[in-house]
Amino acid sequence: MPGKPICPSGSKNLKAPDSVFPAEAIARSRILVVGDVMIDRYWFGDVHRISPEAPVPVVHVSRSEDRLGGAANVARNIAALGAQVTLAGLVGRDETAGVVARLAEAEGIAHALVAADAPTTVKMRVLGRQQQLLRVDFEAMPDAAAVAGLTARVLPLIAGHDVVVLSDYAKGALGQVQALIAAAREAGKLALVDPKGDDYDRYRGASLVSPNRSEMLDAVGRWRDEGDLLGRAQALRSRLDIEALLVTRSEQGMTLFTDAGRDHVDAQAHEVFDVSGAGDTVLATLAVCRAAGLDWHAAMQWANRAAGIVVGKLGTSIITPEELQP
Template structure:
């Protein structure tokens, strides 16, 4: 595999649309059990906010050197303000629509000695007016980008995903989708869909052999009129299905510290490498390397072009 094309990627333009979240971490020490209930008492020493969901995909695109525009919905609240600030600092061009009827999607994690003890989620689906604004923003930004990424976390922003796909297809712009749920018919006409192992099982059922997986994957790809289907399989690596057949790559041998956000890193790497014309197999190889680096970091994190360039090809 050739060296990471950082200079070319600097000219790539990626449009990310999806469920924007704030990942909030409270780090502390556990020294006793509460007298009120049999739960640990965490003495919080440090707090940190990070971009999550579709915003983490955009953050990874920017870290890899690509130009990125992010379309999503926020509430008119403190968490939304934090997302805006973090997006600016990350170099993300944001079209972040405010829906005053909802709270910004927030995942709050409490950690003691680097181990997650509790996660608390706050989420609501956007109203019709906000979805109308998403449609308008997408139509406005689409012509100025090389690749579209749809990051679906089932929080409602991609409720109208079908017309977005139709617009992109009519414009000849490839669309990469990180799917959710078991009804993949809504993603028909995308260029690539990237389910993880459990999501693929939801969509096509469990498989007992590689040949059975290949058969089901190629059937799903044909039904959805996809150019490619990439199944990310954790410690088993990644498997790509195209008209040319099946292409598999083993996972990188990194110590796994935290898998949260690794799928966002994989998707972002696929987006920038495809935006500059790399073949699917080579794009998958770089995405696999990036995912391997990401799981060695705590929480939602980014992988930079320098880190990928430093990986042995």
Template sequence: MNMIPDTSRARVLVVGDMMLDRYWFGEVSRISPEAPVPVVKVERLEERLGGAANVARNIAALGAQATLLSVVGTDEAGRSLERLLAAEKIDARLHEDPALATTVKLRVVGRQQQLLRIDFETWPTHEVLREKLAEFAARLPHCDVVVLSDYGKGGLTHITEMIRMARSAGKPVLVDPKGDDYERYAGATLLTPNRSELRQVTGRWIDDAELAEKAQKLRTRLALDALLVTRSEEGMSLFQADGMKHEAAIAREVFDVSGAGDTVIATLAVMLASGLDLAAAMSLANRAAGVVVGKLGTAVATLDELKGAC
């Protein structure tokens, strides 16, 4: 039995790339005469918080206090994000960049299957990022755990400095990494790459023993307290100085894995901020991931759903 602590006093600061997830749902009944593609008759539109905003949404859904620090454009998508964040009671500290087009991921869904995704994005300016760094320093004393959600959109240009500042302040730093340059994450408390992301950095492995060897070498080189690898149907593995702990995947029908990584790091952060150790937090994160993969699109595992899964 996984005991869930009182999460109401947990305070998590989330910094990173956020985006607006748009969904066009419709019916597919014919192929276009213009090209061999399906014709989707759109019947319903939906907007959801994506990226770092989805991490914050997951934190709030678990009953904790979420503060989000990010950058948006002065556009319609940015205003939609502000409205959605307010509805979720997330303390959003958004810096506006007039030169930035807020990142939007548009997904076209027919017959409960994603048919197409269209991305709209630009990078924030250096001046706005510097301003965000100053506010990050001001917010540190008021949080228990820091989450840096890197989606490779330029919002975490100063991540190395953020890690140093947070660790100097005695705050655990959890990072959801992106790309193949992990040196910039050196000194973090925990990285949470998925299986394919880790392979980009360490190369492939043939068995669990080789995975453990590669993971521990990376953890040591980057001076991390821990490395958690999410492995899809193989569950997740936590590597620390005293060895490895593995959690098997929760057996249930997988509907959509998008956003599951956000749920994992959010649950880890909330449980650490609530007093659990990493191993216990991972067990609950694994169960929370089992909840969200049974939902369509970016979703959350609520505190009640997590309790029901334990």
């Protein structure tokens, strides 16, 4: 059961990273986000009775809200942290595509959205008294022509950005992710990946891959202890030629694996209210910190701090530089 939200001043009680948050350098950075774009739609209401038709609550909806989700939420977080960001992804030929474009423009996000025959992905959540009661997904996999069209649209954009972020929600937009990683590497740009599934060969050559605990289990199998995890993580890194592997581990914090070995930070959340979009915030914070010149260790510390704040908010949310300040 979710806990109470963290109070607005909760960030003051979190451990400060060793480095200074590089706000000025972040403002000069340019980040390209490519991946599965979606809308997170929320219907809020109250529950006063159970339906006579079935044993389910009746929600009297009082308001609704659309938020950028998936790769678009990564871009939203990057913009909120002060960087210049371009969002590339697939949308449908539908009304929701217009919602994505309007919200992106309102958040200061430049976009290169490619229309596909598949509908724009929507995750609709019904909440009663701030408690999620139901989620309904509207989605379909894009065809190969749409994926190829997105790749062709993105490749010329890479040279004009400092960091490329690849947000994979397994909705199909990153069907040619290997070509994007190769192009980023050839251009000398960092490529940061939020992965899905157990086929990590498709992320070969990325600068960083950041699975959560469950995704890491899919990739390397169940580990016995921290030493076993270290061996499996470094073997995966070596096999795929990945510079850094960051495993986000919920209440256990984050563990970074590089040529230097293992680096770990403990979780900082006081109480968890909603973990939706927390991985997006982590990826966004890593991207802006690396674009601003911080190393992997410092970027992880700031990402961990951001995660500790965002899980105290309802739904897919953003973090601002003011909230991150010690």
